[in-house]
Amino acid sequence: MLPCRGARAAACLLLLLTAAILSSCAGAGRPSPVQHRHGSAGAGWHSFKRLLHARRGSRVTGLGELKRYLDTFGYMPEHAGDHATPTTTDDAFDERLEAAVKRYQSRLGLPVSGRLDAATLDRIMSPRCGVEDHGMSVSVAGGVPPEHGGAVSRFSFFKGQPRWARPQSESESDPAIVLTYAASPTATVGYLPPDAVRAVLQRAFTRWARVIPVSFVETDDYDAADIKVGFYEGSHGDGVPFDGPLGVLGHAFSPKNGRLHLDASERWAVDFGGEMETSSAIDLESVVTHEIGHVLGLGHSTSQEAVMYPSIKPLQRKADLTIDDVEGVQLLYGSNPDFRLSSLYNERATSRSPARSSWAASSGRLGIVGVVLVILVTQL
Template identity: 65%
Template sequence: MLPLLLLRGPLPVSCLQVAADAPLTATVHRQDGEAWRSFQQLLDARRGSRVAGLAELKRYLARFGYMPRAEHEATDAFDAHMEAAVRRYQTTLGLPVTGQLDSATLDRIMAPRCGVGDHGHGVTSVSLSRSQAGGGVVSRFTFFKGEPRWTQPDPLVLTYAISATATVDYLPAETVRSVFRRAFARWARVIPVGFVETDDYDAADVRVGFYMGSHGDGIPFDGPLGVLGHAFSPKNGRLHLDAAERWAVDMGTETAHSAVDLESVATHEIGHVLGLGHSSSPKAVMYPSLSPREKKADLTVDDIEGVQWLYGPNPGFSLSSLYQQDTSMAPRSSWLAGSASLVCAVLIILVTQL
């Protein structure tokens, strides 16, 4: 066992995105081994329309829990069920709820994402008011059905291993291990759970590997810029990444436009391993989609509240410090605005007296 203990603590007593105003992209998804056509021809489709490609979109929405899986072959008709699914998708991903396929919605659908479903597939949602933040702010984290979590005698320490065979040849093994050390450390900082790296892959609690296409878990990967990875709820421990992606650890030196930040996806999938579902907060690590070349590995208040709901807070970590960071800018902005108004008023007076 390697001597990496990120954090230890007592067991508690009590668990990928495109900007909404971005232009439509030419991202091609893959589904069941076949390239998806671009969804761009679906722009502004709404209830009552019939457009080629809607059947594929219905399969996409069904896969991630927004529609029931059809007993018969899906059609290209935009019916009431499709409209309800689109509205649910828009609500869940924090988009304007229009019920039609506007550019913001299509951009998000066409973005690379995690393979774990947003609704259905055993996911339960939680809606809480943050009294610490002064009220009025709703938490958007979710859990797997039944709120499964890791439990064992105090202290709670999980081992993890990265496969020596399921890899990508352009990233050195030590580079990948360093990325995962940092990703596990982000979660260990906020909850009383330790993570220890081990070389014994079969015996590890969490098992990480890069795989291509069908890889034995019944959920095949779909090629570049589709599903980036997936992970299973506690206590399964499997964390899989699509080897077909162009994974990067430093966007400063990476030139590929389609590169995906490994640390961001690793941090996200570890959240699933710990028991978190997806968040509807676009800034959260647990938001389901991630743009190429985007880095989003820092845990937000929403991510931390969710995982602390399952495991409790880590001694020495104060969530209030993040609340203070969120609110400290408001008075500053007001002060700056007031100062600017004062300066303008003085200038006006001076000009009128000249």
């Protein structure tokens, strides 16, 4: 190596700066390594990873527990309501289990093979909503126009399509429905400030109110509220106990029940800024927005981009309604007169702009690198 003296010293310094710029450009657009630390499996169902590649005819320890999981979420209807325990459910990958896996893959928008491939197990092990997926009427009418990426709607409803209705005592000239909501003053988690939770609820309800003629009004009278939100652990009186961190995140009941429950054992976050070192933080706003969809009467969607998709990853934020979410809830309640579905197309296009801008910035930096390299060549 030549000694760095005089002009060569300046050139060497420029070379070091160039290397730093190249390193920065190479890393642009890649997620920070800490964002991958959470892995793909919830703590409660992490043991299912041993079932990778299992298929009909296999016998693997843990298949019995998988049968219980699929039964819980509605994929083994021949045993609906009979949630067998792992000790009484065998570990044989039989015809019934294969059919259940195929139903699961179809409903979750996965390739339907009947085998426990990596994509299927990744989804099974992910934290999810506690509302079951089976037994809901799926609408195939309408849908996203072909020019926007599809032709078939993927939303669903609870059986019978229950919905909230305007009280008969209200004026017939006002089609809007007004629902009150409140957060429980006692069913809370200590590390979440009450004002932060209220802000999350307000934003989540506002998203749905924007697209349908339903208004949501916060009230201090929890007992009288139409929609009651609370954090609970384990068995909490509704017959559907929570299972601890990174399993079932929450559940809600169909209209006009109004109960919206969240698992207090989760590590809830209202801002990931202070949570990036945590492997299990769940975005509260995303889950609350999802559960409000159930309160309004929506079931789960097969669209993986939709808010009403049943699962979500730690450190993932998915609170903005998609076209599929909007079309589903509007079939129940109609459209807010001030809302236009085309605005979602524009928002989706706008959301893609930062990626192009980042590339433009990176390209600009690479252009500067080129100039620096030319200077280096002339100096050495």
